[in-house]
Amino acid sequence: MRLVACLIVALAFFALLEKPIKRHATFFYIGTIIISILSIIAPDKGLPFIIEYLVNNILARGTLAGALFILVMxxxxxxxxxxxxxxxxTRGEMAIIAALFxxxxxxxxxxxxxxxxxxxxxxxxTQRILAAIFSLVMILLLIPLTITSFMTVRRKMNPKKWKSLQKLSYVFYGLLFVHIAMIFSVSILNGYLETLFDLTVYAVIYIVYLVFRAKKYEKQRVVSIVCILAVCAIYAVLAVFGIKASRNHIEEEVAPVLEDASYKDGTYEGSATGYIGKMTVSVTIACGEITEINIVETGDDDEYLIDAKDVIPEIIEKQSLEVDSISGATHSSKGIIKAVGNALESAKGE
Incomplete structure (x- = not known):
């Protein structure tokens, strides 16, 4: 839904400000660069919720940039x-702003x-390796495409050469979908179907675009059909294995730490599934109480762990696993809670 929201906001923005953008595009590019820099140097925590959400979920994750590229496409x-x-x-200005974001x-x-x-x-x-490689290739494609989108550069180029160069954008759009699919596949294959829904939105947009393209450009019909089949194949594979993983993903019921529970002193490890993969924590028990919790191993990204770790002091303070998961890092925080519960199973006294 983030993508849909970004598409709507971007359309409204360019519809309302079309004339100023066309007349003073440079100011909008400078504004984009300033927003980009501020987003990069912004603290991980302590920002107002709406600002933190926009920085982490819309800008840093590339959702807004992706929406703008889709509109250009x-x-x-x-x-x-x-x-x-x-x-x-406005697609020239859109493309430049998308590239800057x-x-x-x-x-x-x-x-x-x-x-x-x-x-x-x-x-x-494997998925992250492929996603990183695709990113590097896309950056190499994006550099000449962005530079030649500036009117001052475009006017100096031979029109035929400019059009030939811009054909690289179709390769970029194709790699963009594959890149997104690789990133989403990590959580989809762990059984998190909400990510599959996000991929569904991208897949539908690409398929509809390719259908319209096949209708409009008869000479490119075969290529469009092949691309449609490729999108469907990628989506189908991830959907099948994701649904299977979801069915096999049995939610572990973790018993809360009760006042009369007896736990042996020592340090114990427990594991559970986080957002991306295995989450392992160590739990230290002293005088029968939880005194320390540390994450030993995880495949989850830092952006989720920063917030997810907030459940740790709550668990220690309440001496209970009956704590709320963290919004924006739900699966990572649930993974920590379940891993702590599994560690406590090993710490139970006779």
Missing amino acids: VASVCPAAKLRGLLLR TLIHNIVYGQYFFVKLFTNISELN
């Missing part, structure tokens, strides 16, 4: 004449995944 085949006109008139996504995630890709690839699973 569908511009030429949009069936609604007025909407098509708006998109065609993409900087946030690549800097936030690249400082970990790109570094690991070249220094310690063994720490990344």
Whole structure:
């Protein structure tokens, strides 16, 4: 739903501000760069909820940039004449703003995944390796596409050469879907079907776009059909295995720590499934009470763990696992809670 919301907001923004954007595009580019920089240097915690949500879930995760690229992609085949006109008139500015916002996504995630890709690839699973590789290829494609989208550059180019170069954008759009599918596949294959729903939105948009493209451009019909089949195949594979994982994903019922519960002193480990994979924690018991909880191993991203860790002091304070999961990091926080519960099973006295 985040993507749909971003599409609506982006359309409204460009519809209302079309003339100022066309006349003073440079100011909007500068504003985009400033927002990007502020988002990158913003603290992980302590911001107002709405600002934190926009930074982490809309900007850093690339949702807004993806929405803008989709609008640029569908511009030429949009069936609604007025909407098509708006998109065609503003797609150059949209593409540049989308590319600038993409900087946030690549800097936030690249400082970990790109570094690991070249220094310690063994720490990344297959999906993340592929997603990182696709990202690098997309960046290489995006650089010339963005530079030549500026009118000052475009006017100096031969029209035929410019059009030939812009055909690379179709490769970029295809890689964008594959990149998104690879990222989403990590949680889908762990049985989290809400992520499958997010992928469904992208898949439907791409399929509808390709259908309209096949109708409008007869010479490209075969290519469009092949792309439709590719999108359907990727989606079908992830859907089948995701649904299967969801059915096999038995929710572990964790008993709360009761006042009369008896736990042996010591340090115990427990594991459960987090957002992406296995979550292992160590729990220290002293005088029969939980005194310390540490995350030993996890495949979850830092952006989720930062918030998810907030359940740890709650568990220690309440001496109970009856704590609320953290909004925005639901699966990671649930993984911590369940892992602590499994560790406590080992700590139970006779």
